[in-house]
Amino acid sequence: MKEYGEPCEKFKDYYPVNLEQVKEKFGGLRFYYNGGDDHVAGLVDMAEEMSYKICERCGNPGKPNKVGWIRTLCDKCMLRDTL
């Protein structure tokens, strides 16, 4: 049994990442984490950026709405919410 955080043999060249928290901010995601390397930082940046462009309900292309609690939705899901 391996200790939590200890990299397994296959990924021993990778730095462990400890995800503290994921929050929703202005319709997108914010990752709070420790560790990792430039590759991990790049992936997190990409995921945060994409979270502003993908509908949080169905995965289709979407955008943050402008009113009320900001959510990132596609046109179809946005319309469904306002009916």
Ligand SMILES: [Zn+2]
């Ligand atoms: Zn949608």
